[in-house]
């Protein structure tokens with residue numbers, strides 16, 4: 001199983017993830033987040049990060065020009081649109097860079113209805129938990145809402161995933177919906193403080209998840 005670790009704020013920690021074989025490192029370009037990357041890393045420093053790890057930029061309702069400029073300045077591989085971006089917005093960004101459209105799920109959501117208009121304009125989806133802010137809630141949504149669905153596009157499973165969840169992930173990976181499961185996404189449950197990851201929690205978790 002692939003892993004994305006989101007909310008990175010230091011080059012040193014991103015390189016540690018790269019050594020562990022983590023496929024995606026997420027950087028939050030949303031000024032209201034406690035993990036806003038420009039508080040600690042300038043654009044050139046993000047661009048300079050080498051290795052196999054793919055850099056993903058997370059944006060919330062940002063002007064398109066700002067997203068595209070940041071992609072160039074920071075050498076981003078994918079963008080994750082985590083706000084209320086419209087299908088047209090996603091389509092414009094997708095002309096330039098790969099797009100992950102994030103959906104914050106509530107229990108009563110009709111998921112297939114919610115994702116329908118984005119099928120042709122996003123490369124991948126990400127399912128996260130609805131909360132007071134836009135992301136990094138540390139809370140799981142009920143994964144059973146995905147059971148039996150044909151998502152029809154690779155997706156990231158996100159929201160409150162924690163070190164103890166490897167058995168839960170194994171069970172989810174056995175569900176038919178997991179044919180489209182592309183990667184999991186982890187964040188606040190592996191932190192010492194916002195933006196600072198606990199490598200002692202991540203290392204064994206990454207090893208275990210890679211065996212699923």
Ligand SMILES: O=C(O)c1ccccc1NCC(=O)[C@H](O)[C@H](O)COP(=O)(O)O
Pocket residue numbers: 006007026028030033034035058060082128133134135136137138139158159160161185186187188189
């Ligand atoms: O993490 C943030 O601070 C954040 C703020 C605004 C938009 C998105 C944000 N995070 C995006 C992510 O991909 C997180 O990994 C995802 O929300 C799951 O976080 P968590 O529940 O803490 O595992």
